[in-house]
Structures are given as structure tokens and as C-alpha cells.
Amino acid sequence: MRAAEIIEADLTWTGEEFEAGVQVEIGRDGRIARVGSGLAGRGRAGRRLRGKALLPGFVNVHSHAFQRGLRGEGETFARARAGSFWTWRQSMYVLVERMDETTMHALSLQAFSEMRAAGITAVGEFHYLRHDDPAGGYGFDEVVLHAAAEAGIRIALLCAYYKTGGVCEPLAAAQTRFATPAIDEFWARFDRLAGAIDPATQSLGIAPHSIRAVPPEDLAMLAEEARRRGLVVHMHVEEQPAEIEACLKAYGRTPMAIVNDIGPGPRFTAVHCTHTSDEDMRRFVAGGGRVCACPLTEGNLGDGIPLARRNVAALCLGTDSNSRLCYFEEMRWLEYAQRLATGTRGVIVDERGRCAAALLRAATVNGAVSLGIDAGRIAPGMHADMVAIDLDAPELRGWTRETLAETIVFGAGNACIAGTCVGGRWGKTAKGGLP
Ligand SMILES: [Zn+2]
DSSP: OOOOEEEEEEEEEOSSSEESSOEEEEOTTSBEEEEESSOSBTTBOOEEEEEEEEEEOEEEEEEOGGGGGGTTOSOOOOTTOOOOHHHHHHHHHHHHHTOOHHHHHHHHHHHHHHHHHTTEEEEEEEEOOOOSSTTOOOHHHHHHHHHHHHHTOEEEEEEEEOOOSBTTBOOOTGGGGTOOOOHHHHHHHHHHHHTTSOTTTEEEEEEEOOTTTSOHHHHHHHHHHHHHHTOOEEEEESOSHHHHHHHHHHHSSOHHHHHHHTOOOTTEEEEEOTTOOHHHHHHHHHTTOEEEEOHHHHHHHTOOOOOOGGGGGGEEEOOBTOSSOOHHHHHHHHHHHHHHHHSOSOOSOOTTSOHHHHHHHHHTHHHHHHHTOSOSSOSTTSBOOEEEEETTOGGGTTOOTTTHHHHHHHHOOGGGEEEEEETTEEOOSTTTOOO
């Protein structure tokens, strides 16, 4: 256990704005003990982070780390034959079928390390490629957890349940690597894993993959048990029109209507919702449900744009396929996609009409709530997960205290990130370590 520490950057984001003179005391347990002025002194030394601003570490709610292996792939299209989500999925399945432990580890470590360099201190890993061999061993569960520990990123491992290859269809060959044959076995494996994680930086949730992979009765049972255990539940919902059509045909209801009928509540996060109707979305959000948008992936795959104007308080962000890891881009494209779709500006805004503050909230506190972790705010009791911004970075030049949040969210790239800290520990990379 290390000594407690007090740090003070030039400016600190206190949830609503950047403030000067804010000292943050990090306790021996890696959590924030106190935040305020005058904490140093009386024999207690403080460490000054000059030329830096502190933000809460970014929370990436939705990732499939192994898909980092598809970066740069599948971007050439046969003449007169457009690609789609479904043609992309075929390339993903090719990657899945050749996955072994070494590749899974290397890709996960690469993705998680890039995330930290992008200011992401916690990731919700939606983990559906679970079997390291077609016989059904769960070796990849530990591989992903180890890679996260090596990269020094906080992880909520969202263990996927995957039963059918499409609505009422058998599993295809590649999908056998995802298979969870029965609910009892799913929870037995979950319980074993719960005993193996490091509770300081790791937690578990569940992820019924989608209505394509999980029949409604299984979804209801999983959600009920998760509620009893106080676990977060994440699910892909209505990413593509074909999913809704197949679901309507088989069950006479949309996927989101099925989710709404189980009473999802505040621990349920629906990922994408790019084709969700206004009425279904209204019901879901009114019941406390959360919505995770993945703007860069949704753009890359041609998924569509989620309804967002009335759901700002429920929104969080994810990097999904990890074809690009820059959280500022995810933030600004959450808003830009809405601007392009509506012909207006300022769709994702807070109570004071501020866009950058609302996008930062989606990227931090809302994400932490979705993953069920004590993070996303620089406040007592939270994990000391933070990102330091280099205020001398050329791309931020011209900032003032009043415009810094907007300058960062709309103008920054990863180059302005000076370091990230998880549980009070700064990264060891050249960019991760602070002087
Ligand atoms: Zn996904």
C-alpha cells in the first residue's frame, strides 16, 4: 500500500466547470479522499501539476477488444455491391475462427493500452468471444482480464449470454465460440469468475448479446437474476432494421418492446438503439434505462443515428469495434451525427445549454453509472481515475477557463493527453507518466 498523496493541477473539472486552486487527496486505497482548497500544508506536501488540467478519467461503456484486429480491414468494396453491417460481420467471424490465446491477448492488450493513451481509465468489455477452443473452454475470460490488468485499465467484464445464431435460428460455425448453452452453466461460470477477479480494478456484469442471440424467456430469467444480484445488464438493441423485422415476425414485438416488458430499470444499458422508435425509447428511458451510443462504429458500419434529443440524461458512450480510439472524437460525433440528421446545432446539451459539458457527462459520470462503478467524478469516495490534459498543447491554444471544455471536446485529439491515472497510479508510458 502506498502513501496518501495530494495533487493540484492548474484547473480541475469539478463536474460543472473548470476551477483553479482545487487540491485532490488520493487515499492509500486508491480512492479520492478529499477535494478542496488548503488540503496541503501543515506538514503535508502537495504535488503541483503545472500546465495541466484534470478531468475525470473517461469511461468506455462498450468495447469488443479483439475487434481491434479488424482495423484497416474491410474498407474496399466490390463495384455495385455495397458493404453492410452483415458483410462486416462475416469478416469479424473470419477473425473469430482463427483466434487463439496469443492473438486474443495481444489484441486485447493493444486495445486497452490505446484506450489509456486516449484518456479512457475504465472499460466495459462486452465479452462474447469466450471460448478459446471450439470444445467450449472459457479460456478467453481470463485472457481479457489479464490484458486489462497489464494495461492498467479498470474493467467491468460484461459476460455475454449467446444461445441462437439469429432469431429462432441455430448457431453458425463461428458462433460456437460464443455459445453459452444453458442459464445454469452461465451462472456457474459467472460465479467461478467472480472469485478470480481483482476487486480493486475489476468487476462483472452480464450481457445478453441481443435478441438475435437470446430468446425473450431467457432474457427475462437473466434480467431477474441480475436484479437479485444487483448486477448491470448490457445488451445490443436494434442496431439494424433486419433484427427488428425478424423479431416482429417471430414474437410480434420489437426487441425494445421485449426489453421494456421485462422492466429493465436503471441498471440496464441498451447499446446502439439506432433504429428504436420514439415510443419504445420513451418507455425505456422513463423506466430508468440507459442508452450507449458508439458514434464512430455506428458511422463505420452504417448502422444509423439514435434518437437523442429527449434522452440526453441517459446517454453514455462506447468505442465498440475499436477501429479508432479517440474519445474526444466519440464525444463530438455524438453531437455531430445529431446535427447532420436534424439540421440543427446543440442537440446534446445540459440544463444551461452547454454542449461540451453534456458530452463530458456522457463520457464520464453517465458511463460510470452504466457500468456500476464508483468513477466518472473527481469527488470523495470515487476511485482516483483521472486524465491530465496538457494545457500547452498547440491544438488547445487560445483557450480560456470559460472555453476550455469546448476547446477540448471540439478541438482536441489524443496528443493533448499528458497522462492517465487509474486508482491513483499514473501510467508508465512516456505519455502516461507525469513529472
Ligand atoms: Zn457491440
